[in-house]
Amino acid sequence: MKRAATRGTRKGSFDRPQHDHARCIADALQSASMVCAAQGVRLTEQRRRVLELVWQSHRPIGAYEILDQLTDGSGRRAAPPTVYRALDFLLAHGLIHRVESRNAFIGCSHPGTEHVVEIMLCTDCGRAAEIDDQRIDRAVRAAAAEIGFRIERQTIEIDGRCGHCQARPAHA
């Protein structure tokens, strides 16, 4: 977690397509292990495998996509509750986020810290980037305060085209 600032996605932007993604995965698993230890909960093998599948790319992944890849060693496909239980655990402990507008999930880019979840989603390459912009949060809080609304959760998902994709013809 101390190395977080050195990671591409943790800068609140989209990684270069060529970045060292193996490291993203390794870091995420490492952070998850520490977060679970700190919270006194078990990162079981199932949960670790699901987290790894979520992190296999920076694209949001659906529960059934995970399911299709989650074989039990002998090649048998798991049942839906297996994957949903793992996802629920990972959500509860802040290791992944749900992308409501896609019915899908992404790995949290700064686990173990309190933060509002703000996600940018590229409609071209399909990748997601979690940003952590205080100005958005402050603006939302101000708007809520004005009408006496007490915020419990924010769902902020911005669709558009990322910088890397804009530098190329669409869908290249």
Add this chain to the structure above:
Amino acid sequence: MKRAATRGTRKGSFDRPQHDHARCIADALQSASMVCAAQGVRLTEQRRRVLELVWQSHRPIGAYEILDQLTDGSGRRAAPPTVYRALDFLLAHGLIHRVESRNAFIGCSHPGTEHVVEIMLCTDCGRAAEIDDQRIDRAVRAAAAEIGFRIERQTIEIDGRCGHCQARPAHA
């Protein structure tokens, strides 16, 4: 539409529970009629009925809830595509909004105008209020600009407790 400013929900806040909701519905249907006329599209009876059902309360309503109430005069329940087609039409012409975090729909509080959709959702009374806060939009645009992201759509849904509900014990 000229009377929009006089309507409760159009002030970007939660109506009093006792407000004249019949007028909300009537105004919404009236606005919809004008918007469709202006855009040269037909607000058919099906579409009008679905819009009316969406506006029957300020709570987001699911497609299948609409379906259950959408009888064809002789009491026969419509089929899913019927309601989804109407919803798609209403969405396409800015008469309703989809609440992604709930798989449900609400009537648009300012149809016929360009606006980003920002929704507050009360977890107590279940009602939704569409706000139109420029500060949030500006903050999102600023954050996107910084990382070279070109925004196409914003999904902003804030869960919490509305002022009316805070003035009472929970779930009263």
Add this chain to the structure above:
DNA sequence: AAGTGTATTGTTATACTATATCAATCAGCA
């Protein structure tokens, strides 16, 4: 008024997403 082409609706089937329920197994501890 009849004909023609498009938009809308009806109908059936199916895909996709998520949860309820109960049984079996596993991990940590007395």
Add this chain to the structure above:
DNA sequence: TGCTGATTGATATAGTATAACAATACACTT
């Protein structure tokens, strides 16, 4: 070891959304 709660397995089902094609209604021309 045996107990207890957490985790996983397995089956069934609920909830959300779309594909595909037929039938009907509408707008517009002739």
